[in-house]
Amino acid sequence: MRGLKNLMWVQFILYLREPAAFFFTLAFPLLCLLLFGAIYGNEPAPAFWGRPIGTVDASVPAYIGLIIGTIALMNIPIETAANRDSGALRRFRATPLRPITYLVASIAVYFLLALLGVALLVVVGKLVFNLKMAGSWPAVLAGFALSALAFFASGYVLASVARTARMAQTLGMLIFFPMIFLSGAGMPVQMLPAGLQEFSKLLPLSYVVKLMQGLWFGDGLAVIAMPAAVLCGLLAVGVVLSARLFRWE
């Protein structure tokens, strides 16, 4: 794909020049980690979690879901819609650049940024709270990749549906903020009343949290099969829809 490397580089640089987005995407989960880690510590709490793991150990995989959700439902729709509104995408359209190249470049950069966020969480978690992981790194990364790509594709669908940057921001917030609190990403689902726990099964982010936590703790196929399948379905639908709906203007 011609222009892919250059476009990736430019997207990356432009993202670094936007400190506000940078902050929320990467620093917010870190702040959650430090805050709740300070409150609850990381001593094993089998009474709460059903097994001898600490709150921080259980929260880090959930915060990975937070990073993915922020990028997919906030950064992607807003940035895409803003570029469309300003006419920047239209100018691209007048060149031989193919839409797929633009999508791949953007998703690749967001993927790297998400990875950076995960790395920060893990490093801080280890240094400050003696973070432990029972699963295998390749499995965790594979689960992360599946979750990220499925959500990013959905983010581009949202970007195509929203008419303007303002609408993209509103829709993104409407969808994402409930998910923070009700899917287990921001706080454990166990803390929710039973009715809301049922509702959380409708939220895609819940499956990211379940998958990441399952892989983090080294749980077997029985636990991770269902969330993985749901996310594969989301990925397939997201890819097809985003390719079909993508608009330069």
Add this chain to the structure above:
Amino acid sequence: MHDEPVVVADGLRKRYGDLAAVDGISFQVERGEIFGMVGPNGAGKTTTVECVEGLRRPDEGRVVVLGLDPWRDARALRERMGVQLQTASLPQRIKVGEALDLFASFYRQAADGNALLERLGLGDTRSAYVSQLSGGQRQRLFVALALINQPEVVFLDELTTGLDPQGRHAIWDLVREMRAEGATVVLTTHFMDEAERLCDRVAIVDHGRIIALDAPATLVRQLGAQARVVFEVDGLQADGSPGPAPSRSSPTRASKDGAGQLNLASLGVLDGVLRVERAGERVVVYGQGDGLVSAVVHALETDGVRYWNLRTEQPNLEDVFLALTGHSDAAALGTAVTVAGPVVH
């Protein structure tokens, strides 16, 4: 193959709701020429040129550019064409050099970005943010982006809107250089003088249709020899009568007590005068014959009118447009009113 027209547009139509933005436009552009579409804002120029570029789809009609269909063969055509859009924009917080390198990477073959920036007088701005550039610099950057792939045909939409006179002249020189290097240029503009200066052939567009198409000099000549005598009078009021005493010093003629009354109707019936137009303080007398200037001056002197800046002007493209459409190019003339003489349609 090199004798075939670079652009063929045939029977283009495009509606937006009730409005026929493009209402049956056909033209051809020959290789190596500068072809202009000129007309007031809203005439349909941008819609037409974007249909030709393949950015909009016409409701009816056929377009061929460099032998290709801009819609079906879009990618192949985009390799060979350059585009400068009216609503030109780049991602926020991008720098000049980054933008140029990025666009260069989209094409199979690209010119040397640095050399191009130098040529366009942007050599020093490579590491500046695009948002920091002045209007003229920005415009030149977008021209650079249109030329980065050394295109065979370049489309320029409203190239000099918002530029100061120096900037406009610089861009005009650039366009002539493009032609000198073998590119074909298709431009749109609402500035009549720009079209007249730059274009080998011009299509005058009004309300979605082409009402004239030829070399500017030919169009002007076909209008018939019609000279203009132009002057300014201080303090004209809405009914053509003078307002308070003039504020400027050194009138052309030694003043009598009180300024004379300017009677536009009496100018209109002079020998050789075809019509009189007034726009604000500027009066234009259209006519024929060698005695036109002296007749006007004599009438003004007889009435004791104070006038300034009297001059004669040759007919130009703007006159062609006025004659063909009967309404004025607002940007040039302000609110013009025909006071005397036959109504022109």
